[in-house]
Amino acid sequence: PRNTAPGPRLRAVLDSIPGYRPTEGIYAAVPARPLSANESPHDPLPGLIAAIAAAGDAVNRYPDPESAELTRAIARRYGIDPDRVLVGAGSVSLLQAILQAVAEPGAEVVHPWRSFELYPVLAELAGIRSVPVPLTRGRNDLHALADRITDATRLVLVCNPNNPTGTVLGLPELKEFLARVPATCLVVIDEAYFEYVRDEAACSGIALLDAHPNLVVTRTFSKAYGLAGLRVGYLLGAPHSVGQLRKVRLAYSVSTVAQQAALAALRLEDELLRHVDATVAERARMRDALLAGGFDVPDSQGNFLWLPLGDASAAFGDLCTSAGIAVRTYAHEGVRVSVGSAQDNDAFLTVATRERSTVC
Numbered sequence: 203p204r205n206t207a208p209g210p211r212l213r214a215v216l217d218s219i220p221g222y223r224p225t226e227g228i229y230a231a232v233p234a235r236p237l238s239a240n241e242s243p244h245d246p247l248p249g250l251i252a253a254i255a256a257a258g259d260a261v262n263r264y265p266d267p268e269s270a271e272l273t274r275a276i277a278r279r280y281g282i283d284p285d286r287v288l289v290g291a292g293s294v295s296l297l298q299a300i301l302q303a304v305a306e307p308g309a310e311v312v313h314p315w316r317s318f319e320l321y322p323v324l325a326e327l328a329g330i331r332s333v334p335v336p337l338t339r340g341r342n343d344l345h346a347l348a349d350r351i352t353d354a355t356r357l358v359l360v361c362n363p364n365n366p367t368g369t370v371l372g373l374p375e376l377k378e379f380l381a382r383v384p385a386t387c388l389v390v391i392d393e394a395y396f397e398y399v400r401d402e403a404a405c406s407g408i409a410l411l412d413a414h415p416n417l418v419v420t421r422t423f424s425k426a427y428g429l430a431g432l433r434v435g436y437l438l439g440a441p442h443s444v445g446q447l448r449k450v451r452l453a454y455s456v457s458t459v460a461q462q463a464a465l466a467a468l469r470l471e472d473e474l475l476r477h478v479d480a481t482v483a484e485r486a487r488m489r490d491a492l493l494a495g496g497f498d499v500p501d502s503q504g505n506f507l508w509l510p511l512g513d514a515s516a517a518f519g520d521l522c523t524s525a526g527i528a529v530r531t532y533a534h535e536g537v538r539v540s541v542g543s544a545q546d547n548d549a550f551l552t553v554a555t556r557e558r559s560t561v562c
């Protein structure tokens with residue numbers, strides 16, 4: 203595309219990129235019941251607040267650019283060396299660093315679709331062609347993803363569990379897939395929601411890191427660990443990739459407050475994982491109620507449920523919004539609802555079951 207707009211000349215690709223504005227029209231109408239961003243509904247634990255307050259004493263100083271203490275704590279958590287861990291300002295900033303790291307002229311990234319909205323956006327911003335590969339029955343289609351790899355492919359993204367459909371991948375299929383990907387092509391498994399997985403057939407990419415030096419797994423403190431507001435994520439991979447990605451990641455982007463909060467979250471992990479158990483129980487309760495109300499609700503292993511409402515999605519999303527409930531609408535595809543507090547979930551279930559006949 204030609205850049206013909208008046209004023210400063212910015213990259214033409216910006217004209218074609220949809221802005222990622224997930225809260226547009228939502229936070230304008232407070233008080234919304236926040237079931238649109240897959241956050242933890244639990245209040246921060248007192249020990250966490252104390253760590254955040256203590257870290258406040260140092261905000262006149264730059265943070266540790268290496269997040270060294272946090273990096274070591276994450277490494278210990280997984281029983282791996284710290285040179286295999288990289289901390290960033292949310293896993294999204296690490297995904298951005300990864301895309302920049304593979305962005306040679308002509309490079310392509312293969313990724314599932316429908317999946318996390320930012321995959322194609324970050325690719326285009328890095329100057330890489332994004333190659334979306336449709337899901338099969340709501341799942342990342344690993345065969346189709348591997349089929350789309352060409353000499354130009356520098357990265358294959360996999361989302362496990364997939365956002366927004368909640369489906370997971372198992373060990374045999376992941377192994378078979380990784381065996382098909384050339385060793386020169388990076389594979390990133392985005393496990394932002396893995397702590398919510400209860401399906402025993404599901405497999406984390408972390409178990410496969412030793413056998414696959416081209417594999418990187420991203421995780422986050424934003425969901426299960428309840429730190430969405432502080433922006434901390436991390437990736438695990440082979441020392442070589444991690445070392446190269448460390449050069450791309452923006453220095454000083456993880457604040458001291460965020461680093462100390464993530465360390466506290468690891469210390470408080472047992473309690474936080476009990477919160478995750480509660481969310482998993484709520485997920486089952488919500489799904490049962492929706493199934494009983496006549497909705498089609500596929501099993502989800504994330505902290506959200508997917509309602510494949512097709513053309514009724516926008517109308518259903520609007521009904522939720524007018525009832526003060528924020529959900530994520532994917533026009534003509536479906537609606538994703540986060541598993542929130544029992545109260546917010548009940549409010550959603552009331553609206554959903556009341557309105558089902560209107561929209562379905």
Ligand code: PMP
Pocket residue numbers: 239240291292293294295318361365392394421422423424430433434435
């Ligand atoms: N990956 C997936 C699949 C997500 O859904 C999200 C957030 N919604 C992220 C990554 C980014 O999370 P964060 O930057 O907060 O770690």
